Amino acid sequence: xxxxxxxxxxxxxxxxxxxxxxxxxxxxxxxxxxxxxxxxxxxxxxxxxxxxxxxxxxxxxxxxxxxxxxxxxxxxxxxxxxxxxxxxxxxxxxxxxxxxxxxxxxxxxxxxxxxxxxxxxxxxxxxxxxxxxxxxxxxxxxxxxxxxxxxxxxxxxxxxxxxxxxxxxxxxxxxxxxxxxxxxxxxxxxxxxxxxxxxxxxxxxxxxxxxxxxxxxxxxxxxxxxxxxxxxxxxxxxxxxxxxxxxxxxxxxxxxxxxxxxxxxxxxxxxxxxxxxxxx
Numbered sequence: 388x389x390x391x392x393x394x395x396x397x398x399x400x401x402x403x404x405x406x407x408x409x410x411x412x413x414x415x416x417x418x419x420x421x422x423x424x425x426x427x428x429x430x431x432x433x434x435x436x437x438x439x440x441x442x443x444x445x446x447x448x449x450x451x452x453x454x455x456x457x458x459x460x461x462x463x464x465x466x467x468x469x470x471x472x473x474x475x476x477x478x479x480x481x482x483x484x485x486x487x488x489x490x491x492x493x494x495x496x497x498x499x500x501x502x503x504x505x506x507x508x509x510x511x512x513x514x515x516x517x518x519x520x521x522x523x524x525x526x527x528x529x530x531x532x533x534x535x536x537x538x539x540x541x542x543x544x545x546x547x548x549x550x551x552x553x554x555x556x557x558x559x560x561x562x563x564x565x566x567x568x569x570x571x572x573x574x575x576x577x578x579x580x581x582x583x584x585x586x587x588x589x590x591x592x593x594x595x596x597x598x599x600x601x602x603x604x605x606x607x608x609x610x611x612x613x614x615x616x617x618x619x620x621x622x623x624x625x626x627x628x629x630x631x632x633x634x635x636x637x638x639x640x641x642x643x644x645x646x647x648x649x650x651x652x653x654x655x656x657x658x659x660x661x662x663x664x665x666x667x
């Protein structure tokens with residue numbers, strides 16, 4: 388069974404969305420969920436796996452700290468929130484990981500990092516060195532300097548980019564949904580969860596909706612984009628519901644949970660081919 392192989396994955400990128408690590412009622416961080424997330428990842432790292440984290444939440448944390456009731460739409464306000472929130476978010480991660488004697492590092496990336504050959508190579512070397520030193524990189528887009536022209540679409544997309552750059556063999560997206568459905572489960576009660584996808588079809592892309600949360604930016608379309616990049620780069624990807632962090636352990640126990648997108652490494656894969664045309 389294909390899922391039995393997941394326990395043998397060696398380098399894994401975990402992406403956690405804003406709605407997964409915050410309380411929907413207030414937008415404040417959910418420390419119980421974050422603590423469990425950190426504990427599970429540290430245990431996987433202690434099993435000899437390389438672990439990388441792509442985290443959302445900087446704008447939401449900054450927005451909460453600055454007392455803004457609604458998600459900002461102005462670019463400068465979003466960047467101000469990100470500047471305040473990023474340092475607060477990393478402080479939380481550092482404190483939680485330090486409880487388990489685990490070092491972490493902050494890595495901020497932009498589209499330019501990927502587009503420029505030298506920057507992309509430097510990013511690879513940085514990831515390699517950190518992982519060799521048993522450090523867990525925590526990655527986010529550098530929202531404080533990113534512009535509409537040079538921004539990545541969202542952190543689902545970034546997680547696949549990180550997997551390709553770092554040579555990961557698996558991506559785990561923790562979201563507020565159980566996985567990919569045959570139809571919108573919020574509108575169609577007969578929608579069925581699709582347990583495995585071996586090829587992303589036009590029909591899947593057509594039925595994928597947009598963002599449905601006030602806190603995050605990504606919807607199912609961004610997750611399909613991420614799966615396409617990760618799979619082409621040679622990494623499996625799974626979408627699971629992050630409301631129960633134990634789902635991470637279930638994935639590596641081989642349980643059929645969430646939606647698994649199977650890898651099919653594309654010959655002559657090059658990340659730059661995906662930057663201008665992220666829609667698959």
